[in-house]
Amino acid sequence: MHVVSREEMRNIDQYTITHIGLGGPVLMENAGRAVYAALEPECKAGDRICVVIGKGNNGGDGFVIARMLFDSGAKVSTWLAADPQKISGEAANHMRAYCACGGTLLRISDEPETFQQQLDRADWIIDALLGTGIHGAPYPADQQVIRWINASKGTVISVDLPSGVPANGEAFDHPAVLADQTMTLECPKLAQFMQPAARHFGTVRVLPIGIPNKAYQQVGVQRELRMRSDVVRTLPVRDPFSHKGNHGKGLLIAGSKNMPGAAFFSAKAALRSGIGLLKVSVPEVIQPILAAQLPETMYLPRVQVALDGASGVGIGPGLGRDAREEELVCRLVEESDTIPCVIDADGLFHLRNHLDLLPKRHKPAVLSPHPGEMALLTHSSVQDVERDRFGISKAFAEKYQVYLVLKGKATLVTAPDGRQIVNPTGNAAMAKGGSGDVLTGILLAFLLQHEQMMDAVSNAVYVHGAAAEELAAREHSLLDVLASDLIEAIPPVLHQLYDEKTCR
Numbered sequence: 001m002h003v004v005s006r007e008e009m010r011n012i013d014q015y016t017i018t019h020i021g022l023g024g025p026v027l028m029e030n031a032g033r034a035v036y037a038a039l040e041p042e043c044k045a046g047d048r049i050c051v052v053i054g055k056g057n058n059g060g061d062g063f064v065i066a067r068m069l070f071d072s073g074a075k076v077s078t079w080l081a082a083d084p085q086k087i088s089g090e091a092a093n094h095m096r097a098y099c100a101c102g103g104t105l106l107r108i109s110d111e112p113e114t115f116q117q118q119l120d121r122a123d124w125i126i127d128a129l130l131g132t133g134i135h136g137a138p139y140p141a142d143q144q145v146i147r148w149i150n151a152s153k154g155t156v157i158s159v160d161l162p163s164g165v166p167a168n169g170e171a172f173d174h175p176a177v178l179a180d181q182t183m184t185l186e187c188p189k190l191a192q193f194m195q196p197a198a199r200h201f202g203t204v205r206v207l208p209i210g211i212p213n214k215a216y217q218q219v220g221v222q223r224e225l226r227m228r229s230d231v232v233r234t235l236p237v238r239d240p241f242s243h244k245g246n247h248g249k250g251l252l253i254a255g256s257k258n259m260p261g262a263a264f265f266s267a268k269a270a271l272r273s274g275i276g277l278l279k280v281s282v283p284e285v286i287q288p289i290l291a292a293q294l295p296e297t298m299y300l301p302r303v304q305v306a307l308d309g310a311s312g313v314g315i316g317p318g319l320g321r322d323a324r325e326e327e328l329v330c331r332l333v334e335e336s337d338t339i340p341c342v343i344d345a346d347g348l349f350h351l352r353n354h355l356d357l358l359p360k361r362h363k364p365a366v367l368s369p370h371p372g373e374m375a376l377l378t379h380s381s382v383q384d385v386e387r388d389r390f391g392i393s394k395a396f397a398e399k400y401q402v403y404l405v406l407k408g409k410a411t412l413v414t415a416p417d418g419r420q421i422v423n424p425t426g427n428a429a430m431a432k433g434g435s436g437d438v439l440t441g442i443l444l445a446f447l448l449q450h451e452q453m454m455d456a457v458s459n460a461v462y463v464h465g466a467a468a469e470e471l472a473a474r475e476h477s478l479l480d481v482l483a484s485d486l487i488e489a490i491p492p493v494l495h496q497l498y499d500e501k502t503c504r
């Protein structure tokens with residue numbers, strides 16, 4: 001499923017209308033019909049529904065929804081936030097169709113008190129005020145309508161976008177609808193994955209409105225939301241005659257005296273994610289503790305680190321920040337030139353002054369910063385990173401020729417050629433020290449078992465988040481999940497995914 005910017009969505013609509021010949025009224029009819037079909041099973045007989053309509057095409061969708069509700073005998077009141085004379089194009093066609101079917105239009109500016117009363121009594125409020133077309137802050141009259149909607153008690157369903165939210169997710173401080181549910185038309189917009197916009201969406205449903213694939217190809221959309229079916233399709237299949245050497249010989253350089261756990265989490269996650277052989281390089285002082293906890297791996301004293309036949313390397317979790325480690329990180333990034341290399345945490349800290357090593361590699365490295373580390377790598381602030389996750393990731397991945405995993409809610413994976421995949425899994429239970437170390441291990445293991453690096457990285461991020469969801473869905477709350485619990489939830493997640501693979 002594609003993820004689009006405002007401009008891409010407009011071009012896709014335009015291509016569909018002009019070159020494919022599906023007219024604007026058809027798409028609008030499809031959009032309104034899709035929202036109605038999603039809403040109808042949730043409404044009880046006698047529920048009061050208030051449809052709030054703006055001047056543009058988002059309002060046009062609202063007319064279609066109002067018409068279908070009216071025709072079905074629902075208790076619908078339809079409120080216009082604009083002058084009907086100023087409504088034009090497809091929206092005007094659908095306004096006329098609504099009226100021709102016998103529907104009544106009320107203007108908010110004529111009867112603001114009645115509007116507020118009806119909003120207060122409504123079980124459902126359909127927000128079709130503003131969609132992707134808004135520029136800047138909503139006009140003052142619309143801001144007032146938005147405040148009234150937000151003060152209402154009914155369930156607010158936003159059509160396409162919560163009104164007032166900029167589709168590209170730019171930071172804003174003006175009023176915007178706080179939806180309970182957003183029925184996104186055709187495909188998710190960037191705003192759904194960015195702060196502060198994302199908080200306005202409530203739960204999201206994506207409703208297809210019949211845009212053909214050709215339109216996406218023509219516009220050249222390079223962003224996708226990872227679907228479960230993509231993960232199931234691309235997970236590696238084990239050859240029944242395989243042996244441990246076929247599933248990767250990983251070398252993990254992690255952990256220090258004060259952070260032995262980081263090495264443990266990454267190593268155990270790699271083993272749980274299918275790696276064939278794993279060697280962990282830690283300072284000698286912590287080796288006995290780790291060896292007792294994790295007897296499945298081999299150990300290599302930190303002072304003797306060498307690739308020594310490894311087919312993939314993971315560097316960084318809990319590594320430490322001394323000059324010795326900086327040298328080690330640089331050496332390994334250079335020496336592991338032709339094999340997968342995952343760099344995280346302290347590895348990124350050291351690498352920040354040696355980024356020029358990255359584009360020289362034959363096999364692109366995988367970097368997995370959280371927003372703080374990304375700010376360090378780009379000499380910017382966390383706010384700068386969060387303001388433009390998509391743009392900053394793309395520029396960095398292309399410039400340094402790396403796979404970049406920008407972590408957070410909706411972790412974003414970017415390939416060296418600029419393709420981007422948004423991850424849908426995960427929850428706030430992962431907001432705890434050690435979660436990232438688990439991801440490093442899954443990444444290393446998956447890179448050694450997948451054909452395509454983009455699949456390996458995206459599937460690792462998906463499984464990592466799905467493990468947290470699995471825990472929260474069963475015996476855990478969002479408060480009590482530990483990094484070690486995440487590792488123990490990898491098996492049920494993989495079990496389920498492989499089950500789905502064999503069912504196909």
Ligand SMILES: NC(=O)C1=CN([C@@H]2O[C@H](COP(=O)(O)OP(=O)(O)OC[C@H]3O[C@@H](n4cnc5c(N)ncnc54)[C@H](OP(=O)(O)O)[C@@H]3O)[C@@H](O)[C@H]2O)[C@@H](O)CC1
Nearest residue numbers: 013027028056057058130131132133134135137138139160
């Ligand atoms: N065929 C299609 O393309 C399809 C589109 N679809 C639907 O259309 C939506 C996009 O429609 P859109 O482009 O008309 O924009 P929309 O969000 O309704 O409002 C823009 C209007 O608001 C105005 N306005 C501007 N800035 C403003 C502000 N700050 N505060 C207040 N008002 C402001 C501006 O007028 P202006 O004031 O600039 O004259 C303009 O008239 C999209 O989200 C989806 O729901 C679907 O039906 C599928 C087919």
Ligand SMILES: Nc1ncnc2c1ncn2[C@@H]1O[C@H](COP(=O)(O)OP(=O)(O)O)[C@@H](O)[C@H]1O
Nearest residue numbers: 370407408426427428430431433434435436437
């Ligand atoms: N609120 C959240 N929703 C979804 N995922 C989250 C959330 N908070 C953290 N995560 C995930 O948890 C992991 C945390 O990684 P990181 O910050 O590197 O942790 P650490 O360095 O402590 O191990 C990342 O994969 C991130 O995407």
Ligand SMILES: [K+]
Nearest residue numbers: 127130159161
């Ligand atoms: K809307």
